[in-house]
Amino acid sequence: MFEQSDEQLIKKALKGNKTAWLNLVKRYEKSVFNYGLRMTSNKDDALDLMQEVFISVHKSLLNYSGEGTFRAWLFRIASFRCVEFYRRKRPMQELSSTDEPVCEAVLPESFLISQQQNRELIEAMQGLPINQKAVVELKFFGHFTFAEIAEQLDISTNTVKSRLYTALDKLKIILEDSHASAR
Amino acid sequence: MQAQDKSLLFAHWVEGELNAEQKVTFQRLCLNDAEFAKRVATYERMQTLEQQYQDYDVPQWDREATMDVALTTEKPPRAWWKGAGISWLSLAASVTAICMVSLNVQVQLKDDGVLIGLANRYTEAQIAELVETKVQDINQENLQQLALYQQQLQQQQQQFSTQLADYILSSNRTERKEDFAELIKYVNQQRNDDQIYYARQLNLLEANLSQGAFKE
Structure with missing residues (x-):
């Protein structure tokens, strides 16, 4: 079946076509939801964040100029919404500091039990502060270049690199610990 | 190798931009630099985790709630000033x-x-002609004005000269009158003095004569 491009769906959505917008949401909801899961490690938070991201995208749809991919633009908005979400949840915590230890109840067993690797990854990412987590997320799951990440997060390329290296050093320790405890 | 160079090499590797020479350096670093090797290993481990990661299905949620009311509702007809x-x-x-x-x-x-x-x-020549005419008019006017000023000045000067001459003449006449009056006054005074002198001489002579008659 012929699949409409993002740009075609956006054009129709801007004219008030509900179906076009819903198709666009369905196309990206899984990516955004899983992004939210990895960033918040909580299903409900991920759902809330996803909803906020799509509300924000719909409101700003007129501002999408068509420069760069829609996916990159969507994740740029997702990054900003995520930081806002994080600030709202933890208003007293610095963006560069590490999250509180992950609560065991954040991911229900039924939701996660079958995927041990997913759990390992999500738990490892919770050991990173939000600004490093965002870089890791965009690099490994978004497959963006350093320059694209810098543009999305509104920081310099050098800062992106520096955050990735620091994050990798931390992840190395976390993954080693996790591996040791699994044995 | 400096930490900065290592970071740069690592960044090139991450972006898949290593050239042949850099690849050799990279491999050598992985063998000889434990810290660098661990960073590379962690990156590869994360890549593996990402590849093994199975996306969770999105639970049921209200997709329509994401739609901005302003964009979806029927747009009212545009006012005439907003039309095309x-x-x-x-x-x-x-x-x-x-x-x-x-x-x-x-x-x-x-x-x-x-x-x-x-x-x-107007063409440029016409403008030049117009300007020339205007300039000539102004010159003519100025010349007439100057001649008038000159004439007025001459008349004024003549008037002043006549007044000055009259003044000089009248003042000379007065002075001469006064001089004559002074002279007459002086002559009269001299004559008075002479008369007084002669009178006294006569009196003295009379007195002498009368004294001589007594003695005789």
């Missing part, structure tokens, strides 16, 4: 304004109506 006609009208007005400025259109309001014309109706 107004933009064409503004474009036409802009073009007219540009033409008027570039052609230097001049609008003159007169008692019997409005006169619209182009400022560039």
Whole structure:
């Protein structure tokens, strides 16, 4: 079946076509939801964040100029919404500091039990502060270049690199610990 | 190798931009630099975790709730000033304004109506001729004015000279009168003095004569 491009769906959505917008949401909801899961490690938070991201995208749809991919633009908005979400949840915590230890109840067993690797990854990412987590997320799951990440997060390329290296050093320790405890 | 160079090499590797020489250096670093090797290993481990990661299905949620009411509701008919006609009208007005400025259109309001014309109706030669005529007129006017001033000045000077001559003459006459009066006064005074002197001499003579008669 012929699949409409993002740009075609956006054009129709801007004219008030509900179906076009819903198709666009369905196309990206899984990516955004899983992004939210990895960033918040909580299903409900991920759902809330996803909803906020799509509300924000719909409101700003007129501002999408068509420069760069829609996916990159969507994740740029997702990054900003995520930081806002994080600030709202933890208003007293610095963006560069590490999250509180992950609560065991954040991911229900039924939701996660079958995927041990997913759990390992999500738990490892919770050991990173939000600004490093965002870089890791965009690099490994978004497959963006350093320059694209810098543009999305509104920081310099050098800062992106520096955050990735620091994050990798931390992840190395976390993954080693996790591996040791699994044995 | 410096930490900065290592970071740069690592960044090139991450982006898949290593050239042949850099690849050799990278492999050598992985063998000899434990810290660098661990960073590379962690990156590869994360890549593996990402590849093994199975996306979770999205639970049921209200997708329609994400739609901005302003974008989805039926748009009311546009007001006449927001329609396409107004933009064409503004474009036409802009073009007219540009033409008027570039052609230097001049609008003159007169008692019997409005006169619209182009400022560039004279050629350069005509303008030069007009300027020349104007300059000549001004010169002529200036010359006439100067001649009038000269004439007035001469008349004024003559008037002043006559007044001065009259004054000098009258003042000389008065002075001479006064001098004569002084002279007459002086002569009269001398004559008075002489008379007094002669009278006294006569008195003295009379006295001497009378004394001589007694003695005899």
